[in-house]
Amino acid sequence: MRSLQDLPTPCLLLDLDILRRNVARMAEAVARHPGVALRPHMKTAKNAQVADLAAPGKGAITVSTLAEARYFAEHGFRDQIYAVGIVPAKLDAVAALNQAGNAVKVITDDLEVARGIAAHPGPIEALIEVDVGEARAGVTAEDPALLAIAAALGPRLAGVASHSGHSYAGRSLDEMAAIAEAERAGVVAAAERLRAAGHAVRIVSAGASPTALHARHLEGVTEMRAGVYMLGDLFQAQIGTHGLDDIAVTVLASVIGRYPRRDAALLDAGALALSKDRSTEKAPRDWGFGRVLDLDGRPTLGDAVVTRVHQEHGELRAASGTLPLDRLPVGARVRVVPNHACLTAAAHERYHVLEGGRLVAEWARVNYW
Amino acid sequence: MRSLQDLPTPCLLLDLDILRRNVARMAEAVARHPGVALRPHMKTAKNAQVADLAAPGKGAITVSTLAEARYFAEHGFRDQIYAVGIVPAKLDAVAALNQAGNAVKVITDDLEVARGIAAHPGPIEALIEVDVGEARAGVTAEDPALLAIAAALGPRLAGVASHSGHSYAGRSLDEMAAIAEAERAGVVAAAERLRAAGHAVRIVSAGASPTALHARHLEGVTEMRAGVYMLGDLFQAQIGTHGLDDIAVTVLASVIGRYPRRDAALLDAGALALSKDRSTEKAPRDWGFGRVLDLDGRPTLGDAVVTRVHQEHGELRAASGTLPLDRLPVGARVRVVPNHACLTAAAHERYHVLEGGRLVAEWARVNYW
Numbered sequence: 001m002r003s004l005q006d007l008p009t010p011c012l013l014l015d016l017d018i019l020r021r022n023v024a025r026m027a028e029a030v031a032r033h034p035g036v037a038l039r040p041h042m043k044t045a046k047n048a049q050v051a052d053l054a055a056p057g058k059g060a061i062t063v064s065t066l067a068e069a070r071y072f073a074e075h076g077f078r079d080q081i082y083a084v085g086i087v088p089a090k091l092d093a094v095a096a097l098n099q100a101g102n103a104v105k106v107i108t109d110d111l112e113v114a115r116g117i118a119a120h121p122g123p124i125e126a127l128i129e130v131d132v133g134e135a136r137a138g139v140t141a142e143d144p145a146l147l148a149i150a151a152a153l154g155p156r157l158a159g160v161a162s163h164s165g166h167s168y169a170g171r172s173l174d175e176m177a178a179i180a181e182a183e184r185a186g187v188v189a190a191a192e193r194l195r196a197a198g199h200a201v202r203i204v205s206a207g208a209s210p211t212a213l214h215a216r217h218l219e220g221v222t223e224m225r226a227g228v229y230m231l232g233d234l235f236q237a238q239i240g241t242h243g244l245d246d247i248a249v250t251v252l253a254s255v256i257g258r259y260p261r262r263d264a265a266l267l268d269a270g271a272l273a274l275s276k277d278r279s280t281e282k283a284p285r286d287w288g289f290g291r292v293l294d295l296d297g298r299p300t301l302g303d304a305v306v307t308r309v310h311q312e313h314g315e316l317r318a319a320s321g322t323l324p325l326d327r328l329p330v331g332a333r334v335r336v337v338p339n340h341a342c343l344t345a346a347a348h349e350r351y352h353v354l355e356g357g358r359l360v361a362e363w364a365r366v367n368y369w
Numbered sequence: 370m371r372s373l374q375d376l377p378t379p380c381l382l383l384d385l386d387i388l389r390r391n392v393a394r395m396a397e398a399v400a401r402h403p404g405v406a407l408r409p410h411m412k413t414a415k416n417a418q419v420a421d422l423a424a425p426g427k428g429a430i431t432v433s434t435l436a437e438a439r440y441f442a443e444h445g446f447r448d449q450i451y452a453v454g455i456v457p458a459k460l461d462a463v464a465a466l467n468q469a470g471n472a473v474k475v476i477t478d479d480l481e482v483a484r485g486i487a488a489h490p491g492p493i494e495a496l497i498e499v500d501v502g503e504a505r506a507g508v509t510a511e512d513p514a515l516l517a518i519a520a521a522l523g524p525r526l527a528g529v530a531s532h533s534g535h536s537y538a539g540r541s542l543d544e545m546a547a548i549a550e551a552e553r554a555g556v557v558a559a560a561e562r563l564r565a566a567g568h569a570v571r572i573v574s575a576g577a578s579p580t581a582l583h584a585r586h587l588e589g590v591t592e593m594r595a596g597v598y599m600l601g602d603l604f605q606a607q608i609g610t611h612g613l614d615d616i617a618v619t620v621l622a623s624v625i626g627r628y629p630r631r632d633a634a635l636l637d638a639g640a641l642a643l644s645k646d647r648s649t650e651k652a653p654r655d656w657g658f659g660r661v662l663d664l665d666g667r668p669t670l671g672d673a674v675v676t677r678v679h680q681e682h683g684e685l686r687a688a689s690g691t692l693p694l695d696r697l698p699v700g701a702r703v704r705v706v707p708n709h710a711c712l713t714a715a716a717h718e719r720y721h722v723l724e725g726g727r728l729v730a731e732w733a734r735v736n737y738w
Binding site: 005008009010011043064065066084085086087088089090108109110112113129135136137138165254255256257258262266268271272273275276277278308310311312313315329330331342343346347348349367368369 | 374377378379380412433434435453454455456457458459477478479481482498504505506507534623624625626627631635637640641642644645646647677679680681682684698699700711712715716717718736737738
């Protein structure tokens with residue numbers, strides 16, 4: 001079996017031990033809520049082996065692209081919500097999956113689209129997207145459009161879905177709990193309003209990793225969607241989703257230049273391998289374009305961060321103190337912890353999987369659309 | 370043949386007419402300089418058909434990854450510079466390409482690496498990377514390391530290479546010309562110093578699109594490397610590389626939500642399909658995450674830009690005035706012009722090629738490493 005010294009750089013490492021721990025923690029957190037299921041969002045991991053851990057027994061999942069829907073269906077995950085607003089042109093593809101025995105549900109907040117779903121000859125169910133404060137997508141629980149869309153869907157209405165992406169602005173467990181409660185109240189209010197109008201609302205779906213972990217109660221919700229918790233990242237570590245040691249993905253990179261005069265080194269992981277996500281810019285600790293660990297994943301390189309990126313270059317500097325440049329000759333290998341796992345992982349074709357510190361497998365990712 | 374209405378969204382469009390115009394313009398600009406060749410950098414386009422236009426007759430090219438080196442070698446482009454600092458672990462792969470009849474040259478600014486290149490059993494030539502002011506990589510022309518590295522390389526020294534990425538900070542043609550001259554002077558000084566010490570310096574390679582276009586003279590330089598000019602983007606349009614109408618790539622996207630109350634729409638192209646590059650933030654005109662055109666590529670949707678992105682969601686708003694939301698029902702298609710073509714294109718598996726406004730081909734990209 002290859003070692004970390006043999007892998008071509010840059011490449012993506014996945015620590016299976018951390019992944020398992022993260023998956024167990026979320027499963028426990030959601031299990032505190034009777035009647036609430038976890039529907040893991042596979043948009044971050046985009047891999048079937050990870051789905052087997054997060055949704056054991058080919059459980060219900062969430063996807064973000066048609067490519068994911070097809071891939072996970074092929075891998076036996078039949079119960080899916082495709083959680084990006086559907087357009088008419090994508091209905092045939094969803095119906096084809098469902099005719100093959102899957103149950104891929106779509107979401108919409110649009111009356112015309114609801115009519116199109118109702119009129120489609122193939123089997124398609126839809127959830128109505130509810131805006132619980134993020135103002136990204138959805139109708140509010142009070143909006144007259146909610147009832148109109150439900151009426152248009154008729155028996156194809158499967159439920160309601162909300163997303164509390166604004167939970168990412170929360171900075172304390174109390175704030176997270178408050179955002180979770182606002183989301184819960186909003187999506188349940190929408191469900192109750194529909195039920196009062198005579199509609200069956202089977203699924204009441206809410207989600208995002210922080211709220212799934214920190215909600216105090218989830219009464220009326222039937223499932224939570226969450227994804228980034230599996231891999232974790234520097235941003236989530238700062239909003240209480242997990243600790244700094246719970247980040248399962250890192251980018252393995254090589255030093256390609258060493259510059260003692262300016263106390264810097266250069267890595268072969270840049271804007272493509274790391275992404276240009278700067279989400280930690282607004283977090284308590286700004287990690288630049290990533291935190292830099294040694295080959296074993298330990299923080300022994302001082303306060304090392306990636307400070308600047310070009311397409312295939314990442315500049316390594318010490319955020320405080322100095323770099324141990326004697327340990328960073330050209331060819332030395334380091335691991336970069338990402339700001340935002342969803343984006344960094346998407347740049348890579350596959351995971352190199354570590355278990356007990358040893359490489360044990362390569363797992364593919366379903367990138368693109 | 371499919372139309373733009375049939376393509377799955379999001380996807381990447383390449384306008385062949387604009388590409389040809391951009392390629393011709395750069396070829397003419399470099400041809401003004403006797404003795405200077407254009408060595409197109411394929412890191413942006415990552416496609417052999419584009420290379421056939423930019424480097425006709427299987428001409429010399431530049432690459433940024435081993436994956437590109439292998440791919441372009443397979444497509445007949447034997448003369449390459451792999452223009453990211455080489456590490457010892459990648460030398461075997463380069464030597465294997467060269468043993469198969471290619472001439473892939475590497476770059477380094479490191480004495481130990483130079484010794485490793487000299488000692489490698491396979492055929493590998495190297496250029497010494499020269500820092501001409503960007504302070505990213507390279508040794509300066511005055512640095513004693515320059516001569517030491519050349520001595521270590523011995524007969525494997527092919528030349529010197531510089532990169533003026535700081536030209537991206539230029540804002541006028543005069544500034545660009547000044548940066549180009551500083552780069553020219555720096556890289557030529559390095560070459561002359563090496564020659565004075567008895568080294569043969571065959572290649573004196575400089576580059577970046579703005580300096581290749583705007584250099585007043587290039588005496589002593591043998592070739593210019595440039596890449597982004599082929600596709601163009603909103604950032605380059607603002608630093609004088611080309612006009613706003615010269616951007617050959619756009620992301621085709623569908624409206625997935627329409628929100629008249631906040632004068633916004635939502636697209637199915639977000640952080641992955643567009644990238645999170647915000648290079649225009651510091652340019653005269655901040656285009657958010659991209660400029661939004663109609664399906665024909667015309668600016669008829671008002672002052673429409675992508676203002677916010679999530680993984681698969683892009684929020685469409687009017688930077689001034691209002692959006693013509695009557696023309697943007699769910700399912701409507703638009704084209705998003707990227708801030709930074711190198712990053713946006715890298716998210717996509719292939720180009721859907723337009724010629725005379727019609728889809729004529731699909732061209733693959735060599736992504737990953």
